[in-house]
Amino acid sequence: xxxxxxxxxxxxxxxxxxxxxxxxxxxxxxxxxxxxxxxxxxxxxxxxxxxxxxxxxxxxxxxxxxxxxxxxxxxxxxxxxxxxxxxxxxxxxxxxxxxxxxxxxxxxxxxxxxxxxxxxxxxxxxxxxxxxxxxxxxxxxxxxxxxxxxxxxxxxxxxxxxxxxxxxxxxxxxxxxxxxxxxxxxxxxxxxxxxxxxxxxxxxxxxxxxxxxxxxxxxxxxxxxxxxxxxxxxxxxxxxxxxxxxxxxxxxxxxxxxxxxxxxxxxxxxxxxxxxxxxxxxxxxxxxxxxxxxxxxxxxxxxxxxxxx
Ligand SMILES: N[C@@H](CCC[C@H](N)C(=O)O)C(=O)O
Numbered sequence: 001x002x003x004x005x006x007x008x009x010x011x012x013x014x015x016x017x018x019x020x021x022x023x024x025x026x027x028x029x030x031x032x033x034x035x036x037x038x039x040x041x042x043x044x045x046x047x048x049x050x051x052x053x054x055x056x057x058x059x060x061x062x063x064x065x066x067x068x069x070x071x072x073x074x075x076x077x078x079x080x081x082x083x084x085x086x087x088x089x090x091x092x093x094x095x096x097x098x099x100x101x102x103x104x105x106x107x108x109x110x111x112x113x114x115x116x117x118x119x120x121x122x123x124x125x126x127x128x129x130x131x132x133x134x135x136x137x138x139x140x141x142x143x144x145x146x147x148x149x150x151x152x153x154x155x156x157x158x159x160x161x162x163x164x165x166x167x168x169x170x171x172x173x174x175x176x177x178x179x180x181x182x183x184x185x186x187x188x189x190x191x192x193x194x195x196x197x198x199x200x201x202x203x204x205x206x207x208x209x210x211x212x213x214x215x216x217x218x219x220x221x222x223x224x225x226x227x228x229x230x231x232x233x234x235x236x237x238x239x240x241x242x243x244x245x246x247x248x249x250x251x252x253x254x255x256x257x258x259x260x261x262x263x264x265x266x267x268x269x270x271x272x273x274x275x276x277x278x279x280x281x282x283x284x285x286x287x288x289x290x291x292x293x294x295x296x297x298x299x300x301x302x303x304x305x306x307x308x309x
Contacts, residue, residue: 005305006021006034008304010298011299012102013102013248013296015248015276016246021067029307031067034307035066036088044062047061047299050300064088072107072110078115080118080119081119083099083120087239091241092121095120095121097173097250097251097253098248098249098250099250100120101136101138103118104118105136114128125140145159145171147170149172152210153209158209174251177255178216185220185221186220191220201216215237217255219234221266233260237249239252253292256273279294280292
């Protein structure tokens with residue numbers, strides 16, 4: 001193991017937790033190996049070894065859902081941050097909604113600014129942090145059902161069709177998602193939490209129709225938004241790259257709302273998504289960027305071995 005130590009900070013957004021490394025200061029040679037080692041839920045980064053700052057939704061859990069390598073370019077207005085997410089399996093994701101919200105708070109903690117441009121592999125997105133620095137909003141681009149852009153191994157959209165045991169709608173919100181609506185929310189003992197997601201998701205995640213794979217979401221509409229207030233949707237996501245369920249997924253939350261709108265399951269363009277780790281507010285207008293808003297928090301800081309092999 002290399003003696004070289006890399007400073008890091010740990011953040012989470014609704015329980016989707018990330019090791020954050022300043023890419024300009026880091027000395028990580030093999031980013032995939034670094035992520036595989038330190039994100040491991042059994043043996044990875046352990047908050048109890050560092051000074052914890054918050055009581056966030058991921059507090060007490062070892063490991064992380066990914067490593068964000070970030071580079072700040074303060075000469076731009078607003079400040080730009082180049083974001084690269086390396087996942088626990090060593091793969092790189094083109095976009096991460098909760099990760100981008102974490103990036104905004106990390107950049108705010110460094111600069112004091114509240115508005116940022118975040119460069120992701122899915123495009124440049126505007127982000128903002130609330131005045132009390134407890135929540136962040138990110139522009140999420142326009143969700144697409146276009147089979148070439150999901151991508152799908154066919155030339156027609158995949159809308160509410162059976163795939164490997166689930167009835168799914170395929171949408172890209174920066175990364176590919178399959179969304180399956182189920183009956184019964186979190187309050188229903190036979191509802192969304194009764195599904196064995198680790199059993200039903202992998203065949204869909206690896207289905208031939210998704211040449212790049214897909215994140216797999218279960219969603220239950222508990223309020224369709226036709227009365228007072230926005231729609232409310234309970235959500236669970238099995239993430240590609242994590243290869244398991246996470247406590248929250250931002251691109252998944254936008255995918256769920258986009259699919260719900262496409263299927264006519266909710267009224268209006270706004271919804272609250274309730275993943276296990278908290279609540280997210282989403283807007284998916286008929287045209288233009290979707291938005292994602294929710295809590296973000298810093299958990300602890302420390303150093304980690306650059307080469308954990
Ligand atoms: N947790 C993320 C999504 C990260 C990318 C995903 N696992 C993939 O590989 O597509 C989010 O909050 O959006």
